[in-house]
Amino acid sequence: MISLAFRAAAEVEAGAADDAAATIIEWKRRYPQALPVEIFLSFYTAYARQQEADQLAASLQKAGAPMCVIRRGTPIDMRRRALSSI
């Protein structure tokens, strides 16, 4: 799951949006119970600095990864809200 997340993020940031979308589909196929990005970042990765988590969240959102909330706020705001609800 982690490698697919980074692959999608890297593809979209390299301008390969179609490849990123395909990787997200692969992510959902292999992990049908796939957790939203905010939860993925909270439970499957740990970063000492917030900036890495924010950058990854932003790239994954750009790639079309499943998010808890998609209309308002920055990715990190969404992540904080998601965490506060657990």
Added chain:
Amino acid sequence: MGARAQAFGRTDGIAPAGDIFAVQNEVSDGVMSTLGGRGLLTSLAAAAAKRKGPCDLEAYDVFALGLADFYRDGEENFAEGIKLFDAAIAKDPQFAFAYVKKAWSMLNYTLCTNGDIDQTGEEFERLARKAIEIDPYDAEGHIALGDKLVWWGDFAQGAVEVERALELNPSSTDIMAMSAGAMAHLGKPEQGAAQCDKAYRLNSAPPPFYPPFCYESYFFTDGIEGRRKRRSVMAHGCGAARGVVT
């Protein structure tokens, strides 16, 4: 002008002695990393072990066969590798590196099968600590423990173990790459990317597990062009056709 002097940007035709020694060190590190570590020579040992009868296999033979499976990638190969590392440990309970590679195989198997990662993480840590207990001066146990602790959020203790591994074996490209796997999490992706660059430069036959240790640092430090160039590092996952997750 001599090629070496030119390489160092000198116009007087003389390469600075200090730089020459640095190059010599880098060349010797490269040769050592390509042949040694647990690379080419282990592959040769695996090939020799395949020619032996089952009763003639020593612990290192079984270990080399396990490592060959480990490098093949895919859940079946990781599962087979775990069995072989267990067999190597049964033959030699003090074989520290077999514990470490069993730990990595278990983690990969769990990632490939979407298993219980926290449960495997606990066993991974136990195996890494066992390897350190057997041989506290082998960097492999320390880097395994350091990566695990960092990935699970214990940055302070994890960083100590990662630094210890780099102190014990600063010339190993395997240790350079594996410690890079912790750097992005420790807020040092630039250092991780530099270590990966060096590991790839020095080791002319890099094992297939380098990409997953490098992609995070590359992702956080590269610009768009860099990411395009490094697509091969990013495009990996479980399954032999696409590379190896370690």
